[in-house]
Amino acid sequence: MVIIQTKNKQRIPVEILEISAISLSEILEKNNFEFDWTDETHHNLFALNIIENGDIVGLMALKDVKDELRIEIILLESSKDNVGPSKTYEKIAGCLIAWACRLAFIKGYYGFVSLTPKTRLIEHYKNAYGFEQFGRQLAVGTEQSHQLIKKYLQ
């Protein structure tokens, strides 16, 4: 799995690690993230790690909704330097979303991943990642989930 360095399009190898609340505290001490992640420690937390230097450039909180065979993305954040046109790396959020999709296959949920979007961002999630509207929420099913895995993880 790789992210792309914006300035020279170099492919940077990364890995996604499941992290504990303790690891989260250490990550947040570096002050690279702005969301209040301490509210999410009861969820499954994942960090996108640059293998070469150990920098954490993305965080994600997931909820396992077993009785509906789906994974819900509760919160996802790219680090401060990785938002907007001057971002250092591309594909951080895509890799994390695709990882949630992969997990949804492994758990036998047929790749189904949902999120509850802010209304004004709905169209952007549809365009960027192929999410479909399921009432007030957005989700990807088997086919799109597989496409995201192929695009971001392979």
Next chain:
Amino acid sequence: MIAIKRKNNFTDKELAEAHIFTHNLTVDEKKDADSELKMLRLQRLEKMSDLQKMQSDLLRLKFQIEDVIQQDTHSEKHNFSVYLLDYLKILDKKQVNFASEISLHPTKLNQILNNKIAPNISLMYRLEKHSGGLISALLWWKLFVKKVESDMVNDKAKRELEAEKVHFHLAF
């Protein structure tokens, strides 16, 4: 939300490309949204064909094998044969039929599935072809080699037995 206010200098597109924010629904609104999603989700599940479920289960198997390969240690529950049996189960294939489809003698397949004999590289290529390329020969091979590596590290008796057959060795 404080975080999104801090990020006001970005466009919505840029924010959506980098983040998924926590929702700002009330408890009741979220409950309604979840009920609606549940209903639509269950409808989607009912509409899934057997073929779609099979393809999805094969992807599940592929990702599980990838994870096993990444692990530092090996256990018997992650043997090649365990995952090959799962493959047959997903496809709802009897051993004799599957053996025929990949031109393998049924007895040989049974021996592989019961860890009596080791699979060879030819089998890996046939498995790749049989899965329509979904699970590569290399992935199957790496899964098998995990056990070989574990055996080489742990089988002291075999190491000593083979050492007895060496009549000259370099001494450093």
